[in-house]
Amino acid sequence: MPGTTLPPFPDDVRTHRLLTIDYELIKAGDKDEENRLWKAATTIGYWYLKNHGADQEVSDMFDMGSETMALPFEERMKFGQGEAQYFGYKKLGANVVNAAAMNLNTSEFINVSKDDALAYPQVVHRTYPSTVNARMADTIVPFVRKALEVNYAVLSIFNEKLGLPQGTLERLHAMEEHSTSDARCIRNPPQVKERAANPAIGAHTDFGSLTFLHNRLGGLQMMPPGHDEWSYVRPVPGHAICNVGDALSIFSGGILQSNTHRVVPPPGAQVGYERWSLSFFTRPGNSEVVRALVESSPLIAEAVKKQPDRNFETGFTAVAWLATRMKNHRLNNRTVKISSIYFGGRNHERYATGTRDIGCKPRHRIHSLVCHSIAISYLARSFLLWCWLHAHHLFRVF
Numbered sequence: 001m002p003g004t005t006l007p008p009f010p011d012d013v014r015t016h017r018l019l020t021i022d023y024e025l026i027k028a029g030d031k032d033e034e035n036r037l038w039k040a041a042t043t044i045g046y047w048y049l050k051n052h053g054a055d056q057e058v059s060d061m062f063d064m065g066s067e068t069m070a071l072p073f074e075e076r077m078k079f080g081q082g083e084a085q086y087f088g089y090k091k092l093g094a095n096v097v098n099a100a101a102m103n104l105n106t107s108e109f110i111n112v113s114k115d116d117a118l119a120y121p122q123v124v125h126r127t128y129p130s131t132v133n134a135r136m137a138d139t140i141v142p143f144v145r146k147a148l149e150v151n152y153a154v155l156s157i158f159n160e161k162l163g164l165p166q167g168t169l170e171r172l173h174a175m176e177e178h179s180t181s182d183a184r185c186i187r188n189p190p191q192v193k194e195r196a197a198n199p200a201i202g203a204h205t206d207f208g209s210l211t212f213l214h215n216r217l218g219g220l221q222m223m224p225p226g227h228d229e230w231s232y233v234r235p236v237p238g239h240a241i242c243n244v245g246d247a248l249s250i251f252s253g254g255i256l257q258s259n260t261h262r263v264v265p266p267p268g269a270q271v272g273y274e275r276w277s278l279s280f281f282t283r284p285g286n287s288e289v290v291r292a293l294v295e296s297s298p299l300i301a302e303a304v305k306k307q308p309d310r311n312f313e314t315g316f317t318a319v320a321w322l323a324t325r326m327k328n329h330r331l332n333n334r335t336v337k338i339s340s341i342y343f344g345g346r347n348h349e350r351y352a353t354g355t356r357d358i359g360c361k362p363r364h365r366i367h368s369l370v371c372h373s374i375a376i377s378y379l380a381r382s383f384l385l386w387c388w389l390h391a392h393h394l395f396r397v398f
């Protein structure tokens with residue numbers, strides 16, 4: 001990957017255009033740019049971020065990733081994620097990406113905890129491969145600090161827009177509090193088949209609050225609200241792809257959107273290339289409870305009132321919430337669509353994390369009406385058969 005010339009992203013695949021936010025303008029307090037960021041976060045939950053100033057750190061992190069994946073497999077596995085561990089190395093095929101087909105994912109990654117990086121050489125959660133330790137001070141810590149700087153700037157804008165008391169979101173994600181925040185470098189081996197049935201990372205929403213993502217090849221796809229088909233997110237050089245995760249969406253009473261996405265083999269001529277991506281996930285402090293901040297903001301209280309069917313009280317602390325979500329993800333990717341149902345003139349997709357209204361498309365309505373008609377005629381026939389049997393029985397008795 002590093003140093004390789006990659007084929008361009010094709011022009012003939014469906015993509016979703018994201019707003020591009022300029023981090024230089026955000027830092028300068030530009031109100032128009034803050035409004036554009038707010039629009040992106042409350043409509044689709046995704047945006048590009050340019051001028052983030054992290055290009056060198058990102059490139060160094062990719063080098064760290066390839067050095068780590070070049071270690072002998074047994075060496076990597078010494079630092080493997082156990083059942084309960086979230087940080088460390090995850091081998092290929094450890095998660096299920098398609099519950100029905102029991103397909104396993106085709107990605108491997110190394111997760112480095114924010115707490116371990118910032119405390120290094122002290123160990124807070126766990127130890128890492130030699131390739132990670134060797135780059136802790138001059139690669140990982142600078143990347144973690146940059147990502148945190150970007151994500152805190154974004155959180156402070158959301159805090160103001162949500163009408164929360166100053167510093168509320170920053171406190172919920174306090175740098176000093178231990179958390180599951182981490183940097184993740186992912187490798188997907190080259191694939192032979194474009195749009196293969198087996199996604200590299202199955203459909204999911206991010207569990208935490210904010211994701212700061214960097215990739216070079218296509219393959220990331222999202223399901224924009226109201227759509228029922230996947231769209232690629234085109235990688236743009238020097239632009240991070242940022243998104244809202246479930247925890248922040250819940251804190252905000254659903255005002256901030258966390259959207260479903262997945263990773264499939266790169267499209268077009270990119271398919272035969274190894275795919276790398278790098279994320280920093282900002283997650284709430286371990287002891288913070290994941291629930292809508294209704295007491296702190298009338299705007300959030302109002303939003304929650306308008307969605308009586310959605311549960312904004314998870315009853316979990318952030319650390320327990322992540323453990324539960326991870327367990328589901330490993331056993332069976334429950335954030336994958338479980339079923340589609342049609343009621344009230346709308347189509348709904350059922351996920352383990354809730355039901356999502358995906359709007360109404362005429363062909364779904366027809367499909368749903370046909371299914372309902374078949375079901376009703378089946379029930380009617382069963383009822384008639386039961387009546388006949390019963391009448392026959394009565395006739396014989398009398």
Ligand SMILES: O=C(O)CCC(=O)C(=O)O
Nearest residue numbers: 186206215220263277279
């Ligand atoms: O690899 C990518 O482009 C996205 C990865 C992702 O969605 C994740 O790690 O949660």
Ligand SMILES: [Fe+2]
Nearest residue numbers: 204205206261
């Ligand atoms: Fe993700």
